[in-house]
Each structure stands twice: as structure tokens, then as C-alpha cells.
Amino acid sequence: MITFDHVHFYYKKGQPVINNMSFTIGTGEFVAIVGSNGCGKSTIAKLMDGLLLPKKGSVTFNNLDTSRPTDLDMIHEHIGFVFQNPEDQFITTNVMDEVVFGMENIRVPREEIQSRLDHALRAVQMEDYLDSMPHQLSGGQKQRVAIAAIVAMRPQFIIFDEATSMLDPLGREHVLSIMHELHRLGMTIIHITHHMEEVLSAERILVIHEGRIEFDGNPLTFFETVDVKDYQLELPFAVRLYQMLYQSTSLMADWKEMIRIQWSIN
Numbered sequence: 266m267i268t269f270d271h272v273h274f275y276y277k278k279g280q281p282v283i284n285n286m287s288f289t290i291g292t293g294e295f296v297a298i299v300g301s302n303g304c305g306k307s308t309i310a311k312l313m314d315g316l317l318l319p320k321k322g323s324v325t326f327n328n329l330d331t332s333r334p335t336d337l338d339m340i341h342e343h344i345g346f347v348f349q350n351p352e353d354q355f356i357t358t359n360v361m362d363e364v365v366f367g368m369e370n371i372r373v374p375r376e377e378i379q380s381r382l383d384h385a386l387r388a389v390q391m392e393d394y395l396d397s398m399p400h401q402l403s404g405g406q407k408q409r410v411a412i413a414a415i416v417a418m419r420p421q422f423i424i425f426d427e428a429t430s431m432l433d434p435l436g437r438e439h440v441l442s443i444m445h446e447l448h449r450l451g452m453t454i455i456h457i458t459h460h461m462e463e464v465l466s467a468e469r470i471l472v473i474h475e476g477r478i479e480f481d482g483n484p485l486t487f488f489e490t491v492d493v494k495d496y497q498l499e500l501p502f503a504v505r506l507y508q509m510l511y512q513s514t515s516l517m518a519d520w521k522e523m524i525r526i527q528w529s530i531n
């Protein structure tokens with residue numbers, strides 16, 4: 266369980282980025298974190314993993330505290346982090362070493378390394394690229410290798426910080442299905458995204474605005490009850506379509522007009 270207890274954070278004194286934030290994410294949850302550019306999502310992710318430390322309040326993972334240096338190794342072992350740009354996390358020169366490196370870092374027993382490597386690469390369908398150079402792969406393939414490196418470490422929680430934003434729709438769908446598969450296998454998934462369609466498949470949504478939590482609950486309830494424009498967000502296409510059909514049954518008769526309105530910028 267990750268717990269934020271009255272967390273305050275700033276990069277520059279006098280310019281607060283996280284304001285008195287408290288929440289808990291329990292084991293086995295699938296949580297989406299959304300909000301406009303600069304609202305503090307990546308900062309929250311880095312606070313979770315102990316890459317940043319709160320100025321006030323505490324961030325704990327079970328009974329480990331990110332502000333205790335002796336707890337940080339264990340926290341990194343249990344919380345994996347997939348970044349927006351996979352190149353940021355490549356360290357070695359081939360796919361196999363990339364996945365093995367993370368495991369060696371957390372001292373996975375030597376006899377387990379091969380089977381975890383095979384399993385992780387199969388999970389992301391990259392088993393045929395063992396000897397490839399990470400930098401020569403496509404964006405989607407890089408992202409899959411980055412995910413395999415994390416999966417092989419078997420963390421309890423994985424934070425995806427806009428890990429799908431550089432991918433084409435098929436690549437996004439694939440990474441999203443990997444997230445759901447990992448969730449089904451018992452991992453806790455924290456998915457930071459600007460894609461509202463992806464939010465619909467989460468169990469819980471945290472909406473961040475100016476360093477505060479503005480909504481914490483079921484995504485459908487959020488889209489039904491809150492004016493998303495207040496948070497510079499948009500409704501998922503499915504919800505917009507539903508609302509248009511619901512509001513005006515006559516539109517149903519003229520579906521071409523409905524689609525035209527749906528996509529017109531006014």
C-alpha cells in the first residue's frame with residue numbers, strides 16, 4: 266500500500282507543486298492519474314518511488330518510508346517505474362542485458378535470471394529481439410523492452426508515467442493490454458495518462474489540479490458528474506457519443522451529421 270500523508274512539495278521555495286496531499290493506493294488496484302500539463306502528476310509519481318522527497322508530510326510503502334535512506338532500496342524493488350520516453354531508462358547495448366541489468370541490480374538469484382528474462386520478454390512479445398540494440402527499435406518496441414525490464418524485477422506496484430503517449434493507437438492498445446494482464450496477475454497498476462479513453466478501463470481515477478486531488482473515485486462517476494473542462498480534460502469519445510444520443514434522439518437518425526458535429530472544432 267502506498268500512502269501519502271499530508272504531503273507538501275516544491276522545487277523552488279514559495280512555489281508549491283504538491284499541496285497537503287493525502288491518499289492511499291491499496292495492493293491490487295488499477296488507478297489512473299489525470300490532470301493538465303504541469304499539475305503535478307510526474308512529481309507525485311517520483312514522490313511515490315522516493316526519487317523526490319516530501320518537504321512536509323510522509324510517503325510510505327507499507328512500513329517503508331521514502332525519507333529513510335535505508336528503506337529506499339526496498340522501495341525501488343517493490344515499485345517499478347516506466348517513463349514516458351523509454352530512452353531515458355536504457356543503460357545497456359542490447360535487449361537481453363537491458364532486462365538482466367535491472368534484475369542484477371536488485372540481486373535476483375542467478376538461477377532465476379534466465380527464466381524471468383524469458384517470461385518478461387514473452388509477456389511483451391519481444392522474445393525474438395534478445396540481441397537487438399534498444400536504440401534501434403521502434404518507439405513501441407522500446408517501450409515494451411522498458412516494460413519487460415520492470416516486469417522481470419517483479420515489483421508489486423508499477424507506475425506508468427505517460428508510457429503510452431509516444432505510441433500509435435495499436436502500440437497504445439498493446440501496452441494497455443499488457444497493463445491489464447499484469448493487473449490480472451496481481452500487480453498494482455498506476456497509470457498516468459492524457460488519454461481519457463484509457464481512463465475508462467481503470468477502476469479508480471485521481472484527478473489532479475494545481476497540486477491537489479480534485480476527484481478520487483470511479484471514472485464513470487467523474488465523467489457523468491463533473492465538468493471536465495474545469496480541469497482542461499475532455500470526455501472520452503464513448504461518453505460524448507452516449508451523451509449526444511441521450512440528449513437528442515433526433516440526431517440518431519442523422520448519424521453523418523452527428524459524426525460531423527462530433528469532430529468539428531467550434
Ligand SMILES: Nc1ncnc2c1ncn2[C@@H]1O[C@H](COP(=O)(O)OP(=O)(O)OP(=O)(O)O)[C@@H](O)[C@H]1O
Nearest residue numbers: 276277282300301302303304305306307308309427
Ligand atoms: N525539476 C524541476 N525543477 C523545477 N520545477 C519543476 C521540475 N519538474 C517539474 N517542475 C514544475 O513542477 C510543476 C509540476 O510538474 P510535473 O512534471 O509534476 O507536471 P505533470 O502533471 O507531470 O505535467 P505533464 O502532463 O506535462 O507531464 C510544473 O509547474 C513544472 O514546471
Ligand SMILES: [Mg+2]
Nearest residue numbers: 306307308426
Ligand atoms: Mg508528467
